[in-house]
Amino acid sequence: MRTVLARLGALTALLAVVGLLPWLSRNDPALTVLRAKSAEQEATPEALDAIRADLGLDAGPLALLGRWAAGLLHGDFGTSWVSGYPVGPAVASGLGTSLTLMACALAVATLLAAALCARTVWRGARGTLGDDRPGGAVGAILVACPDFLLATIGLIVVGVWLGWLPTSGWTGPANLVLPAAAMGVPAGAMLGRLVGDALPGAFDERWVALWRSAGVTERRIALGVLRRALPAVMPQFGMVVVAVTGGAVAVETIFAVPGIGRTALGAAKSQDLPLLQGSVLALMCLGLTAGALGHLARRAMLGSGLRDAALRPPPPPRAPSGPGQYVVPVSLAAILAVVVVWGLLRDPLTVEVTEKLLQPSPTHPLGTDALGRDVLARLGHGAAHTVGAAVAVCAFGFALSLALGFAPRVSAGVADIANAVPPVLAGVLVAAALGPGTAGAAIAVALVSWPNLTAHAAALTQEARAASYLTAQRALGASPRWITIRHVLPEVAGPLARHAALRLPGTALAIASLGFLGLGTQPPTPEWGLLLDESRAYVEVAPAAALAPAAAIACLAALAVSSANLTRLPRRKAVFA
Known part of the structure; x- marks a missing residue:
């Protein structure tokens, strides 16, 4: 209650x-x-x-x-301050377009998830499943691609260079392909990863060996394992749909799709607050409905017999241990560090109109932009804003989670609502109230990024308090305050700080996405998302300079996924939420 x-x-x-x-x-x-x-x-x-x-x-x-x-x-959403027309029809029209696009994106996601998990299901049913990671390198790469980056690359390569598909508008089925793929591919990779992580544990359970020894067909074993693994991860499916809802804002803006996400972003920038209120309300309803449907689907798949049982997900495959696990994140971090330090030594604001859109050269290693500014310098100084804001957000999340970890009931229901709000939607609301800027983007991400850290802190606190040596301390008369400060707090703070540090790349990526939409750092100050948005205008003339921000964000996304994988490694007895 x-x-x-x-x-x-x-x-x-x-x-x-x-x-x-x-x-x-x-x-x-x-x-x-x-x-x-x-x-x-x-x-x-x-x-x-x-x-x-x-x-x-x-x-x-x-x-x-x-x-x-x-x-x-009474069904009245107000009147637009800009157009003077009722908000309700505009929201309904945009919502219908977005639902069509999201349905196609979810279809792409489902097909991709099935393809990534097919090999694991087939080998598990035959009893030949090894220790390889489900989905493999392909799944990891696709998870690392944010939707706004995929949309930009798809528009440039498939739409502009190859001319295979339209790059904007909403006139026919062809206009669905690129936006649906940009939204569906990361979601499908995440779904495949969730299901693929649960499958090996389900195949290792005793009943599978019993079925196999009784002569049950491989097809029935595969269906039974899916029935066992899917309910435990079904609530996460709703969170993937929430991510698709947030991605609609960026993708619809890039491809000029007249959906509810583009409507919300346009209303925020023009300060048409009644239209923004209606659009945000529609996006919130989509996210909350997706989460509720995920829980209902879990209950339906469990049935009445297991509905109230504490059915936990099968244990995921153990991540490889040893120094090899750090090769990818360390290499990516080293590449980004070299680019950032090199760029910080250069001037990012000097305008030379006679040197605009130059190709890479010893003077300008990554070329120049449309105003003749050095791209390498802007990348380096842009990282200072992006990563600096991310450090502040992670520090805030660490401090808040450390406090809430000792009172998990306080944040239990609030965390569910925060999880259902995409960072982009929070960014739209903060920008409408405070105006766009680096501080607003950091606040928006901080408001929705704390639940996972808080859940981890609560688990660590519960484990630390249950230690047997603390029982002896209580028997000797130690006060609860002394036990908390002297023993529990140090046990929780260390692992939680490492978790917060590993979330730094993902947080920076969320801040970059807000900058790409114009809700973060404003020109002429450089920021990675803003640089990617500015570079789209001259990609055909200076592709190296235009794609440099895209490459930097791709490395940042890969680093985020690699760092997230490290949280799967066992540290003491703690389990990362």
Whole structure:
């Protein structure tokens, strides 16, 4: 009951934030409406006061929130401040387009996941499954590709250079291919990885050997193992759908698809807050519905007999130990470090219009951009902003998780809601309230990145408190405070700090995605996501300079996946959440 109440409270607070966006925004909504109605009209105090009265902004936050909530109950999403048309039809139209695109993306994801797991299922049913990692290197590479990077590369290579598919618009089935692939490939690789990790443990269970000795066919064994492995990972399927929902914002923007994600981003940039409220509400409903359907599907697959049982997922295959496990992450980190340090020694802001779009040379190792600025310098200084913000986010997550780990019930329901909000959606909300910028992007990622660390901290705390030597300390009269500070806290802080450090590349990648959408660092300050967005305009003229940010982000994504794999290694008795 506490968890349910916490979820309802967190959801209510999130809805309140959406409803209060006009009041929370640092920009004057009255000025936005005035500029939309007449760009030439002077912004006099009288005119602005009249608009505020018409919008109900002068009645206070509670009245504003109440009027918005009452309108929702009657199906009224308000009126767009920019176009003057009702928000409801625009949201419905964008939602229909996005649902079509997401359905195709999930179909691509399902087919890819099945292909990645097929070899494991076949070998496991025949009893010849070895210790190789399900999905192999192909799955790891595909997981490392963020959707906005795949969309950009697909648009450049398949759409522009080869001319096989349209690069923008929404006029026919051909327009679905590139966006659906960009969204579906990372999701399918993640689904394949989740299922593939659960399959070897299920094949090693005793009942499989019993079935095989009884002469049960390989097909029935494979179906039985899938039935055993899928329910335990089914809730994670909902989180993959949440990731697809967040990816729709970037992919729809890149391919100019008139979906709800592109609508939300455009509304945030133009400060059309009623349209943004309706779009964000639709995206939130998609994410929450996906999570609920994942839990319902798990219950249906378990059946009434096992529904209330504590059915845990089969143990994943043990990651290889030894120094070889560090080769990939160390190599990637070394490459990025060389590029960053080399770039930091150069000037990223000097404009030389006579040297624009130059090819790589000894003077400019990665060429120059459209303003003649050195690309290597901008990559190096951009990493300082991207990684610096990521370090701050990871430090915040470590401190918050360390505190919440001693009171897991406090965050149980709130974590579920935070997990259902993609970083891009949080970035849209923060940008609407605070404006785009590096600080806003860091805040947005920090708001939704703490649940995994908190779950890990809670598990470590529970394990440390159950140690037998602490029972002896209590029997000797040690106070709970002394035990916590002297024994439990050191046991938890070390592994949690390593986990937070390993999340640094993934956090930097999330911040770069917000920069790519224009919600993070603003020009002329360099930032990796922003550099990738700027480079798309001149990719045909200077491909080396344009693809340099893409290569850097790809290395960062691969480093994020490699670092995540290290969290699978056993450290003492702790299990990473």
